[in-house]
Amino acid sequence: MGQKILLIVGLLALAHAGYSAAQHRVYVRLTEQRFERLPTDIIVQTLIAFLACCIGTVQFFGKFKPILITAEWQNKSWDTIGNRPSFM
Amino acid sequence: MSTSSEMQIRRSATTLRSTNPTRSPPTLSSATSHRRVEPVLYSEMAVRLNENSLEQCRTSVSALSGCVAGILGLTSYKGFLFYGFSMFFLSSLIYWYIRNEHRTFFTSLNHVFFNGFFNGLLTYVLFWTFLYGMVHVY
Secondary structure, eight states: HHHHHHHHHHHHHHHHHHHHHHHHHHHHTTTTOOOOOHHHHHHHHHHHHHHHHHHHHHHHOOOOOOOOOHHHTTTTTHHHHHOOOOOO | OOOOOHHHHHHHHHGEEEEGGTTTTOOSSTTTOBBBBOOOOHHHHHHHHHHHHHHHHHHHHHHHHHHHHHHHHHHHHHHHHHHHHHHHHHHHHHHHHTTTTHHHHSSSTTHHHHTHHHHHTTHHHHEEEEEEEEIIOO
């Protein structure tokens, strides 16, 4: 659960930043100003949310396994591998 | 197909020689292409799982960076530059997480950095145009 918190918070922050950017756009259109760029705090919030989501994604999806097959075989004993149950 | 995979295993066996001191050293005969090396066994399921995890990371991060580019209102070349930057950022994040043991997870670091760099490009463009339309146009 602690792994997903970062992802959820990042996604919520991103959605919030997107909504504020859309609202800012509507405001600029209504007051008939020229749209230069988004306000700085929206840009900063977007980038920080992106960073948080990236870290959350790598923690959530980035589970790797060792590729050498001997790593898998280290813990097996001969009794496990050499077991051949008889017919009856 | 099987011979090429065999050659790949042998090639990687020679590069792994320096890290694994328990294997016997290669003997060079007069013919340059003959080297007695021990084949290294890779678990196919583990290789596939690692590539799958990497691909999942790449797809989700390219979708996320598409959303960010759409919200920020990036256009034309800046958008593609941002895609390149976000892929590089993801690669460095993954490298930072598996920094000490990357040899146990991948045969070479090319898998993390270079292979599949453009896999998420279409996902990126999809989310980028969608979010740009949502935020800036409507």
